[in-house]
Amino acid sequence: MSNNIKTRIDNFNNGRNPELLKLKYKKLATDPFSFFRGTCHLFYEDFPPDSLLNSAPLTWICGDLHLENFGSYKGENRLVYFDINDFDESVLAPCTWDLVRFVTSIIVGSHAVGINDAESLHLSDIYLKTYTATLAEGKPGTVEKETAKGLVKDLLASLQKRERVKFLKKYSKENNGKRCLDIEKKRIKKATESEQENVKKLIRHWHHSTDQNADFYEIIDIQKRIAGNGSLGLERYVILVEGHGSPDGNYLLDFKETHPSSLQPYLTVSQPKWHTHAARVVNIQQRLQGTSPALLEGIDDGDKSYVLRELQPEQDTVSLQAWDGKLGRLEKLMQTMAEVTAWDQLRSSGRQGSVIADELIDFSQSSQWHNSILEYARHYAEKVNEDFQEFCESI
Structure with a gap:
């Protein structure tokens, strides 16, 4: 090395x-x-x-x-x-x-x-x-x-x-009663049409395989999200969904590509055979936390996998x-x-x-x-x- x-x-x-x-x-x-x-x-x-x-x-x-x-x-x-x-x-x-x-x-x-x-x-x-x-x-x-x-x-x-509307405004703008993600914001960049379509396809497939409220997760907009430190450079999107109604009842989701743990090459103990890297992240999070977030899902896309979670006003660090x-x-x-x-x-x-x-x-x-x-x-x-x-x- x-x-x-x-x-x-x-x-x-x-x-x-x-x-x-x-x-x-x-x-x-x-x-x-x-x-x-x-x-x-x-x-x-x-x-x-x-x-x-x-x-x-x-x-x-x-x-x-x-x-x-x-x-x-x-x-x-x-x-x-x-x-x-x-x-x-x-x-x-x-x-x-x-x-x-x-x-x-x-x-x-x-x-x-x-x-x-x-x-x-x-x-x-x-x-x-x-x-x-x-x-x-x-x-x-x-x-x-x-x-x-x-x-x-x-x-x-x-x-x-903290109010949801103020939180929404950090990522989006409103026009004639409809919201869209604001690519002028520092942490948002334009996603290509093919990227947007692929994310939509994965979210819809997830809908059909779960009993989640399809109306709540109706997608309004998808753009790239710039966030994190170690994970920068991996695929990551912010998704604006209908939630409880436009414009102020909309919700934001984070959709993040997951790679193998960087600890993996140095482990001497065998690990469970996780279906995907996202499944590893979601399962271990649910094991460790006393109560996990309301939305936390691993989504498979063949040779890639993603973690889907809600972006919340209540999320913050000290x-x-x-x-x-x-x-x-x-x-x-x-x-x-x-x-x-x-x-x-x-x-x-x-x-x-x-x-x-x-x-x-x-x-x-x-x-x-x-x-x-x-x-x-x-x-x-x-x-x-x-x-x-x-x-x-x-x-």
């Missing part, structure tokens, strides 16, 4: 849309944390196969756990939750893989929000200790408005003021800048994220190769592995900074 960072990134992204790949590279060059978020594949390429952390219990993991892969959403019961919210890389792997990537994200991301090295290690320690204590309890829970604290509580409280110099706010956030990590692993235990909850509880009785995680995360955070500099100089 070449040691040249740009070459490694080019090889991984080979075949993606060139225009969007240029945008992805621009995002990677923003700061070390953006680089870290968008290069999950490098993290696992570099992770040592002889690490003691590889012998931890097997669980279903996010695979790309970092500070910005937690967020709010409205569940199928129409209540709002805070949970892990990105499962593109999800697989069956040692439970410590998510932990070490998350702790690395704390250290890499700390400088962007004005946290010093000692504080980032303090927050990392809180995350690991809370995770271990939550695992020891052996009882999964959920984060809702009534149980949230600190920055998460602020986020969930703010969602009550603003790390809102810690406003009060370390206690970040401490509570680390506690919440640690609890969610442990709850999701417990909830999905005993499924298709993941250990049962008793083994996770046994694992929590020792904390010797904390130091291994902290040591590796500190080392790798330095490497991320070096790789970021090298990447910036090469583009």
